[in-house]
Amino acid sequence: MMETNEKIYDAAIVGCGPAGLSAAVNLRVRNMDLILLGADFCSPKLYKAENVDNYLGFYGISGQELRDHFLEHVRKMGIEIKNSKVDSIYSLGDYFTLISRNTEYRAYSVILATGVSNEKFLPGEEKLLGSGVSYCATCDGPLYRGKDVAVLAYTEEAIEEAEYLSELAGNVFFIPQYGFNGKFAADNIKIINERVQIINGEYRVKSLTLEGRELDIDGIFILREVTPPDRLLFGLEIDNKHIKVNEQMETNIPGVFAAGDCTGLPYQLARAVGQGQVAGLNAASFVRKKKKESQQPPD
Amino acid sequence: MMETNEKIYDAAIVGCGPAGLSAAVNLRVRNMDLILLGADFCSPKLYKAENVDNYLGFYGISGQELRDHFLEHVRKMGIEIKNSKVDSIYSLGDYFTLISRNTEYRAYSVILATGVSNEKFLPGEEKLLGSGVSYCATCDGPLYRGKDVAVLAYTEEAIEEAEYLSELAGNVFFIPQYGFNGKFAADNIKIINERVQIINGEYRVKSLTLEGRELDIDGIFILREVTPPDRLLFGLEIDNKHIKVNEQMETNIPGVFAAGDCTGLPYQLARAVGQGQVAGLNAASFVRKKKKESQQPPD
Known part of the structure; x- marks a missing residue:
């Protein structure tokens, strides 16, 4: 709220x-x-x-x-x-x-x-911004009701965003990029300790290429420091x-x-x-x- | 030198x-x-x-x-x-x-x-710059050999400039704009304790309007802080x-x-x-x- x-x-x-x-x-x-x-x-x-x-x-x-x-x-x-x-x-x-x-x-x-x-864009990030890539869960979260989303977390503040998204979305894949060793109460939040290599999709986000595997998603929230x-x-x-x-x-x-x-x-x-x-x-x-x-x- | x-x-x-x-x-x-x-x-x-x-x-x-x-x-x-x-x-x-x-x-x-x-230009100053108005005695002093010049002195550093000019010029009228109470060894330096109101001249500097009188000169050196x-x-x-x-x-x-x-x-x-x-x-x-x-x- x-x-x-x-x-x-x-x-x-x-x-x-x-x-x-x-x-x-x-x-x-x-x-x-x-x-x-x-x-x-x-x-x-x-x-x-x-x-x-x-x-x-x-x-x-x-x-x-x-x-x-x-x-x-x-x-x-x-x-x-x-x-x-x-x-x-x-x-x-x-x-x-x-x-x-x-x-x-x-x-x-x-x-x-x-x-x-200093952080670089991920491959696919710029192209798919506004088409499944978002920087603001509060703003765009409601668009993903019942869908699967990833949270690419560069800072601790992403935790609360993931929790907020878990109330709306289907699955929330939490992918920490910093020393995270907590856990979540919501059981639809899954922690993935892998690096994101590519954001895939032609017109909208379809999946992420992780370390040697693909993960299907409907949207990704990238939460950087800046x-x-x-x-x-x-x-x-x-x-x-x-x-x-x-x-x-x-x-x-x-x-x-x-x-x-x-x-x-x-x-x-x-x-x-x-x-x-x-x-x-x-x-x-x-x-x-x-x-x-x-x-x-x-x- | x-x-x-x-x-x-x-x-x-x-x-x-x-x-x-x-x-x-x-x-x-x-x-x-x-x-x-x-x-x-x-x-x-x-x-x-x-x-x-x-x-x-x-x-x-x-x-x-x-x-x-x-x-x-x-x-x-x-x-x-x-x-x-x-x-x-x-x-x-x-x-x-x-x-x-x-x-x-x-x-x-x-x-x-x-x-x-913060100092303002004197009436005539801008128009006659380079035609009798100068800011640099070292640069332009030699042009006034044997002639009469004024030194409008806003800082102490003007003293040395006046002394330098007295070796070349005819008369040097030293017009202090700050608390000056010294004297000069050179007898062709005359101290004038009046305000300069106008620099006169059509194509070249001819005279200064002081407080109620005119002073004929060939050039004036204006020596400000900046x-x-x-x-x-x-x-x-x-x-x-x-x-x-x-x-x-x-x-x-x-x-x-x-x-x-x-x-x-x-x-x-x-x-x-x-x-x-x-x-x-x-x-x-x-x-x-x-x-x-x-x-x-x-x-």
Whole structure:
């Protein structure tokens, strides 16, 4: 069941890496009411860096320590990080709705700071997207009532998605791609510890090629850490796999901004923080202007 | 007399505010040999900020403290700030020459991080630039041998320029725009404590309108803290008073990059630091590629 939060935030930030945190800090400085939605572990890339020398102000610091400074900064400003992976975003004219598993958030502006994912597409994935391949169980699950589906799980969050699907689908084949050693209560969820090599099907998904065998299915949910941004928000303009932005960090959709690695190379910390600042400040201006306009009597 | 340093640096950075410092740190991380040229007091704007809350990693810090962290960072990396105001830059095909009063520096790439100046043009200044109005005594002084010139001095550095001009010119009218209370040994330097209202002349500078009187002159040297970037480097493309850059911080001149407030709004710290990083890393790539090409035998 979908929980809807009636409140409309000034800004929703998707991603809590350096770009998302910097956007949050700058929105707060401008007195904006924001929600910061991030995955389990903000900026694993930074966390793993042994030593960072090129973020001005800190010399010879470990990625872990620097990340702690960043998180402390947002905490001191009273900004909470909501542990939520956003699956899709819809524009509803006046505001945006962000769907994160079974919760809906609303905001007048959106800042995408989703980073980049190193994972490659599976053979067949791009071709069959929307024809049996989905990234969002909450969105597309109801289409598979009584049918057999696979859940290709790159993160723990997929567990809950599989459980949700088991209430609708026939069989749910749970295929973990990370160290999973749990079990499920629902007996129509079958765990498969094999690698998916190909997604087969001409016009719709028919089967998966696993390690030396085929598995017939009607649909597959691929649940990665990061959903590709153009899957997240329909109509978002992409330029060579990155979100297209201008120098004010505006995307092609009014009210939607982007910052950090998801906007292009070089994938670098200070660049992400700087872009997060510009996105945050411009989102604040956008919202302030929008609210002012809506207060004016019509001509 | 011009001192020439025969050495060619990998990169010369003009300006030691946050953008320039970030560029320096990133060039050093890439093992580049750089020279950092800055005015007396790096980033007076930051220094004067009472409290900075929106540079990720530091919360509730004074501008002065933050600037100290920045300067400590570059010092720890062995980067020295050369106290030099750059008056003009020339492209010499293979490298650039930067002229700073009586010293010449050479570099394969240039990063402009000159900030923005709030000073307005004087009436007549733009029209007569190059026709009696100059920003560089070292460059244009020899044209005024035996003639009468004014030095409109916004900074202390103008003192030495006036002294240099007194060796060539007839009379040198020194017009300080800051708290000056010194005197000159050369008796052809006359101090005028009045404001300049208009620079007069149809095709060439003829006189200045001071407070209620006219002063006949053949030329005027206007010495501000910051030289407008398009005066600094001939042919540099400007867009609405800012240096035009693409998202890689490249200007229209190959090998010349720009970062920080001089590239546009918003005038913000994290943005400047992020852009400095991108400019620094791209200047490093530019130089590495150039050196590689010059090592290859011709076709």
